[in-house]
Amino acid sequence: MLKKAISQAKLREWQLEINDISAEFHLAIIFYQFNAENSFEAICTSHSIDKKTQLLHEASLLKLVAQHHSEKSAKQDTLIFHQLLRSPQGHIIGVISFSAKNIESSQVPLFQPLTIIQTRIANMLSNAIRYQINDLDVDAKGSVLLDINLQSFIDAFDEHIWVKDTLGQYVVCNKSVELAWQKTKQQIVGKTDIELFDQRTADEFLEGDNLAINAGKTVVVSECQEVDIDFNKVWIETIKSPIRNAQGDLSGVIGMTRNIAKHKEAEEQLVLAANVFQNAVEGVVITDREGNITEINQAFTDITGYSREEVLGQNPRMLNSGRHPKIFFERLWNTLLVQGKWHGEIWNRRKHGAIFPQSITISAVYDKLNFIQYYVAVFADISAQKQNEEKLKNLAYFDPLTQLPNRMQFMSLLEQEVNHAHRAKKQLAIIFLDIDFFKQINDSLGHMIGDEILIELAKRLSYALSDFDVLSRLSGDEFSVMIPSIMGTDSVTLSVDRIRSVFERPFILDNSQSVRLTASMGIAIYPSDGDDQDSLLRNADAAMHRAKLNGRNNYAFYTESMTKQAVVQLKLQTALHQALVNKDFYLVYQPKLTLSDLTPCGFEALIRWSDPVLGNIPPGEFIPLAEKIGLIWDIGLWVLKTACIQGVEWLTQGKTFERISVNVASLQLQRNDFVDKVRSILLETGLPAKHLELEVTESCMMQDPDAIIRDLKLLGAMGIALSIDDFGTGYSSLNYIKKLPIDKLKIDQSFVRDIPHDPNNTAIAKAVIALGHALNLQIIAEGVETAEQADFLRLHGCDLVQGYLFSKPRLPEELNDFLPVFTQNKTI
Numbered sequence: 001m002l003k004k005a006i007s008q009a010k011l012r013e014w015q016l017e018i019n020d021i022s023a024e025f026h027l028a029i030i031f032y033q034f035n036a037e038n039s040f041e042a043i044c045t046s047h048s049i050d051k052k053t054q055l056l057h058e059a060s061l062l063k064l065v066a067q068h069h070s071e072k073s074a075k076q077d078t079l080i081f082h083q084l085l086r087s088p089q090g091h092i093i094g095v096i097s098f099s100a101k102n103i104e105s106s107q108v109p110l111f112q113p114l115t116i117i118q119t120r121i122a123n124m125l126s127n128a129i130r131y132q133i134n135d136l137d138v139d140a141k142g143s144v145l146l147d148i149n150l151q152s153f154i155d156a157f158d159e160h161i162w163v164k165d166t167l168g169q170y171v172v173c174n175k176s177v178e179l180a181w182q183k184t185k186q187q188i189v190g191k192t193d194i195e196l197f198d199q200r201t202a203d204e205f206l207e208g209d210n211l212a213i214n215a216g217k218t219v220v221v222s223e224c225q226e227v228d229i230d231f232n233k234v235w236i237e238t239i240k241s242p243i244r245n246a247q248g249d250l251s252g253v254i255g256m257t258r259n260i261a262k263h264k265e266a267e268e269q270l271v272l273a274a275n276v277f278q279n280a281v282e283g284v285v286i287t288d289r290e291g292n293i294t295e296i297n298q299a300f301t302d303i304t305g306y307s308r309e310e311v312l313g314q315n316p317r318m319l320n321s322g323r324h325p326k327i328f329f330e331r332l333w334n335t336l337l338v339q340g341k342w343h344g345e346i347w348n349r350r351k352h353g354a355i356f357p358q359s360i361t362i363s364a365v366y367d368k369l370n371f372i373q374y375y376v377a378v379f380a381d382i383s384a385q386k387q388n389e390e391k392l393k394n395l396a397y398f399d400p401l402t403q404l405p406n407r408m409q410f411m412s413l414l415e416q417e418v419n420h421a422h423r424a425k426k427q428l429a430i431i432f433l434d435i436d437f438f439k440q441i442n443d444s445l446g447h448m449i450g451d452e453i454l455i456e457l458a459k460r461l462s463y464a465l466s467d468f469d470v471l472s473r474l475s476g477d478e479f480s481v482m483i484p485s486i487m488g489t490d491s492v493t494l495s496v497d498r499i500r501s502v503f504e505r506p507f508i509l510d511n512s513q514s515v516r517l518t519a520s521m522g523i524a525i526y527p528s529d530g531d532d533q534d535s536l537l538r539n540a541d542a543a544m545h546r547a548k549l550n551g552r553n554n555y556a557f558y559t560e561s562m563t564k565q566a567v568v569q570l571k572l573q574t575a576l577h578q579a580l581v582n583k584d585f586y587l588v589y590q591p592k593l594t595l596s597d598l599t600p601c602g603f604e605a606l607i608r609w610s611d612p613v614l615g616n617i618p619p620g621e622f623i624p625l626a627e628k629i630g631l632i633w634d635i636g637l638w639v640l641k642t643a644c645i646q647g648v649e650w651l652t653q654g655k656t657f658e659r660i661s662v663n664v665a666s667l668q669l670q671r672n673d674f675v676d677k678v679r680s681i682l683l684e685t686g687l688p689a690k691h692l693e694l695e696v697t698e699s700c701m702m703q704d705p706d707a708i709i710r711d712l713k714l715l716g717a718m719g720i721a722l723s724i725d726d727f728g729t730g731y732s733s734l735n736y737i738k739k740l741p742i743d744k745l746k747i748d749q750s751f752v753r754d755i756p757h758d759p760n761n762t763a764i765a766k767a768v769i770a771l772g773h774a775l776n777l778q779i780i781a782e783g784v785e786t787a788e789q790a791d792f793l794r795l796h797g798c799d800l801v802q803g804y805l806f807s808k809p810r811l812p813e814e815l816n817d818f819l820p821v822f823t824q825n826k827t828i
């Protein structure tokens, strides 16, 4: 893709250059620059180029672009070269295209001028490329003309060059030979080796001659270390080749001795580099500039599991773990292309699927022209290092015995939560827990057993607490719990209760012995008992000590009044759990009447709880608690079933009523099996749906109103009447009221209480009646205590009433006045 447009001024300069070169070499030259759509447009062309040649170039280039810019193509009798022009960072900035005709007749010499042109073009177009074009004499066909004699030619070489005839006499030698042998040409030419050297050396040289003659081709006859005239040790190599005349007869031997020190050095370097490459502990992968793997080392295979054969030609993205987002690799490539190097950590995937972290350095390797040629990545598997770091982190922040956060981690989390609670204006609680008499357990049963108990306790506590609570082991037998975002002391008491339940089961030890434990707890609340993590923990600790003083197996709030409140709450909670089992609940029924003629039309079932110890507890107190501790579902079903059984009993006794209404808590409605439960209770008890009414509160619409509307419609379709209780006290969304399949609105008793004297309540009562009637709903007023209230409601069109004025909620057997008896036998 074209990364940088070339300026018009530069293009004009190149146009002149292109004309110049094409005239010089009789070639067609075009420079293409890609446009934004990544298709190219011709920018500079040589004067001589015709449309046909240009089209030929373009067709061939298009094909090459599709093949990712390979650099040469042949078309018919024309050889077309495409030279990619890259910026020093490796970006393609354009393509220079040039062609020569009649390649059959001038294939070999043509190659050289073309190379020169390529070089020259590259020099012209890229500042990064510096090439010196030699002054070569080029004929029309492009062949290079040389005007030299053999002696001056061989004298130009540093290598020793000589020729011997078939008699073994030297016929030619160059200047280097004279220097090396410390003899003049005249002293050498016409002499044999025996005449020039000692016997051993002469034999050795003759043996080399024979070797080349017998082989019939150029052979290396010796490779050894010698001392040169400057007493430097050098590696030299001697090659010899037989010379034959036009008839094929042997006419002599040509020899050349050359200094191969550089070659040797490079060879040694190569061997060394290859050894380092293969034996490196780090994995090494080399790719070409397109990203195809060209080489890997053994460590790569050891780390990734892939053999050389499996990865050659593949892209390293085959190791991608999917753990890094796209932007990660975009940044990596950006750095690599701009800076030539990238270092960082990457998660890759081994052949067998496991992902692992590696520390990796990727470097771009440039060629002489500063084009990127390869990428080399060197990486180390740092899984072990990561694991160690993780272990160290664990040691610093977690208790090694229980794996719970330690004091340091707890305090840091507490600090964060305090800050959060401060911003959100919320409360949070800290429970400081200490196991009673744990020292005795350690002393009598040993520390191993003590540890076992602590581990088991940590597990039980983690299980009992909610996912949002933070449990930690502070030290020894001290634990702490942070409860973020509490709604008053009630929710803390619930957590305390859950923690206490953990101690109800004995702890079974390895030797099948069992121990019963208790704990003392202290509670501090943010912000009333401390406004930072230190004061909160300190005060929770102080409260725990007070709980211990109060006889252990106990808990205390930092603020004493809270402790009292919590004790009452906990007692109530425990008793409520027992009430269903012990059958301590019963129902009373309050009659509802038609206001116009005061004829009874039904009853509201209301629950009562009579606890043998705590006495009568009003529903206003225990229903919210039952909702909090999740008992409302069971209690609600018990009420519904009991009311239905009562309804059936009245009907079978021939007593008539329109409907019995039952209160439904919003938590009941939120269960998706509520409708099914109602249906099965009606079936089980035999009460016809037309005798049942459900009173729901507005607040039930607060969560998932669509699901609630769907369920209420199902209930309505069954024939059950639905009314909205306490209308006006809460949510009151007309939007939902409009959509709900309800029959009645109930004016809350708080609005009825002061009518007709309180102007606000009077206005609200009138508005609810008007609104309800506008929506075709019946209006019932509850808590009617006075004739004045009844008159007001009648005057303003209220349909139904209930209240102490007519009857208090009563036991079924006390309600005969409100249950007219049918004289005829009637089936239900």
Ligand SMILES: Nc1nc2c(ncn2[C@@H]2O[C@@H]3COP(=O)(O)O[C@H]4[C@@H](O)[C@H](n5cnc6c(=O)[nH]c(N)nc65)O[C@@H]4COP(=O)(O)O[C@H]3[C@H]2O)c(=O)[nH]1
Pocket (backbone or CB within 6 Å): 590, 605, 606, 607, 618, 619, 620, 623, 636, 639, 663, 664, 665, 725, 726, 749, 782, 783, 784, 785, 802, 803, 804, 805, 809
């Ligand atoms: N001051 C005064 N009060 C009157 C008068 N007439 C009726 N009441 C009282 O007003 C409450 C009416 O029930 P609610 O608004 O549904 O309010 C109920 C209802 O929200 C809840 N509740 C009672 N039974 C159940 C039940 O079975 N299930 C559910 N979910 N909630 C129930 O407890 C609340 C209180 O119930 P209760 O104490 O039985 O109190 C009843 C009833 O005894 C009156 O003229 N003056």
